[in-house]
Amino acid sequence: MSFNKFLLETLRARGWRVTAARRAVVEALARAGCAADVQTVYRLAKRAYPRLGLVTVYRTLDLLAREGWVQRWEEGGAARYELDQPHHHHLVCLACGAVQRWDRCPVSVREGATLGGFVVTGHRLELVGYCRTCREVVR
Numbered sequence: 001m002s003f004n005k006f007l008l009e010t011l012r013a014r015g016w017r018v019t020a021a022r023r024a025v026v027e028a029l030a031r032a033g034c035a036a037d038v039q040t041v042y043r044l045a046k047r048a049y050p051r052l053g054l055v056t057v058y059r060t061l062d063l064l065a066r067e068g069w070v071q072r073w074e075e076g077g078a079a080r081y082e083l084d085q086p087h088h089h090h091l092v093c094l095a096c097g098a099v100q101r102w103d104r105c106p107v108s109v110r111e112g113a114t115l116g117g118f119v120v121t122g123h124r125l126e127l128v129g130y131c132r133t134c135r136e137v138v139r
């Protein structure tokens with residue numbers, strides 16, 4: 001079973017009404033991959049469900065975030081969303097804004113470590129720089 005299908009079925013089991021609009025949002029989010037903004041999700045979801053309204057996209061994303069299925073954070077003044085996935089990081093291009101997924105974690109401080117009395121429970125890290133394409137232009 002695909003993660004999408006699993007997700008939709010779990011939501012249904014929890015009493016969610018899985019409408020065509022919500023379904024389109026979940027599927028768009030899966031297709032969008034890492035750090036999608038609302039406009040990207042909206043654009044992709046609209047292809048599957050042309051009558052979709054932007055408000056429904058916001059509501060569905062917020063609901064999914066509240067249920068813990070979707071991570072939500074701010075980046076460059078815009079909210080970003082992605083389906084909850086195994087631990088990974090993002091390489092963000094400062095020129096074009098492209099976000100690349102990076103699975104090799106460069107952080108050596110592990111969960112449960114204490115730093116001067118502070119207990120570490122996890123980390124967030126974003127690496128910024130220039131993507132392959134923009135690197136040529138910037139140089």
Ligand SMILES: [Zn+2]
Binds near residue numbers: 035088090
């Ligand atoms: Zn990601």
Ligand SMILES: [Zn+2]
Binds near residue numbers: 132135
């Ligand atoms: Zn770039």
Ligand SMILES: [Zn+2]
Binds near residue numbers: 088105
């Ligand atoms: Zn990490």
